[in-house]
Amino acid sequence: MTEMNFLAKIGDKVITAEDLESAINSLEPLQKQQFDNEEGRKRILADMINQELFYLDAIENKFDQEENFIKEMELIKANMLKQYAVNKVLAEIKIEDDEKIKFFEENREQFVNPxxxxxxxxxxxxxxxxxxxxxxxxxxxxxxxxxxxxxxxxxxxxxxxxxxxxxxxxxxxxxxxxxxxxxxxxxxxxxxxxxxxxxxxxxxxxxESQCEYEDVKSEVENSLIFKKQNEAFIAKLEVLTDKYKDILVINKKDE
The missing domain is CATH 3.10.50.40 (Chitinase A; domain 3)
Structure with a gap:
């Protein structure tokens, strides 16, 4: 690590120029515009340092071992795992070139020059x-x-x-x-x-004119991926619903 890249050290945590730029680039466009200057960088760096100070305090006081923190982390883990499971289903979708061409031919009305x-x-x-x-x-x-x-x-x-x-x-x-x-x-x-x-x-x-396949190949692929992912999601959901049959839905109007 060069001295030029080194901006701050808090405990064992080192903040580099790359870390600062990454933090700024992660902001929404309007926020990025506000902080993408010398004064803005100083404010972001100060906030990063403050966050690390709170982290050190949390570790020293063993906040990570408190019951409420553990419960919150379990909720976060569960939510992330749900999304990860969905993404696994969607990521398995594969599309061949002949499928794209067939989809284009069957849905030509979707691909027109207005x-x-x-x-x-x-x-x-x-x-x-x-x-x-x-x-x-x-x-x-x-x-x-x-x-x-x-x-x-x-x-x-x-x-x-x-x-x-x-x-x-x-x-x-x-x-x-x-x-x-x-x-x-x-x-x-x-x-x-x-x-x-x-x-x-x-x-x-x-x-209005019909588009040629080569001109809209990426749009065809995106449309077909969306269609197949939706089908895969529904199919997986049907399997899971049948597997875990003990689903109780309470209609509050009937209570």
């Missing part, structure tokens, strides 16, 4: 202004993109109103209905939503 669209829009507060802008665009007095920069209230205005590519369920219903029914390249009449009045220009639209 319908998507690319669109631009201009958002204004009133219908009269929307109609005025629509007329100017149709008369080619101004381009759709320039009109978006000049008139639109949406932050997309500086990109010419471009909203990028999106699928169904990502926009408010009235906007979505217009986007997925308008001809590509045609400017819509004003469409009212909770945000105001939109002029919409659909620049591209792709229809």
């Amino acid at each position: 319908e998507t669209a690319s669109a631009k829009h201009i958002l204004v507060d009133n219908e009269d202004l929307a109609k005025e802008i629509e007329e100017k665009i149709n008369k080619k007095e101004i381009s759709f993109e320039d009109a978006a920069v000049e008139y639109s209230n949406c932050p997309s205005n500086m990109n010419g109103g471009d909203l990028g590519n999106f699928g169904r369920g990502q926009m408010v219903p009235e906007f979505e209905e217009a986007v997925f029914s308008l001809p590509v390249g045609k400017v819509s009449s004003p469409v009212k939503t909770q945000f105001g009045y939109h002029l919409i220009l659909v620049t591209n639209r792709t229809e």
Whole structure:
């Protein structure tokens, strides 16, 4: 162990830089962001030292031999053993390539590329202004993109109103209905939503299409594993229920 890695020693316990980084990396993202700095590291290290001090005190006072501690450890052991037993059943699942292909062929409807669209829009507060802008665009007095920069209230205005590519369920219903029914390249009449009045220009639209197996192989595998693990869990549960028949379930309503 190098001196650079050595941060603290409490009894026989040594805390290294690697231990500190591991503790920080184990935090939730927002907590990690809070402590991933020099001051945060000092606070985490101090907490690690404090924990070791309490551990030394517990050993010295033989807390590990107290009845309550032993009972708690038995409960922890029982819960861990239950989960371990379940995981053993799930881990035994093996999947061959031919099973994956068969599952894909039998469940092709699960593996599709959704319908998507690319669109631009201009958002204004009133219908009269929307109609005025629509007329100017149709008369080619101004381009759709320039009109978006000049008139639109949406932050997309500086990109010419471009909203990028999106699928169904990502926009408010009235906007979505217009986007997925308008001809590509045609400017819509004003469409009212909770945000105001939109002029919409659909620049591209792709229809729903079937995925190729090679493109979704990992998704197929995950779906098949989940299915087989669920089946294995139920089957094992049936065996155990039959084996340990003396199960008493009390319905409190009947008491």
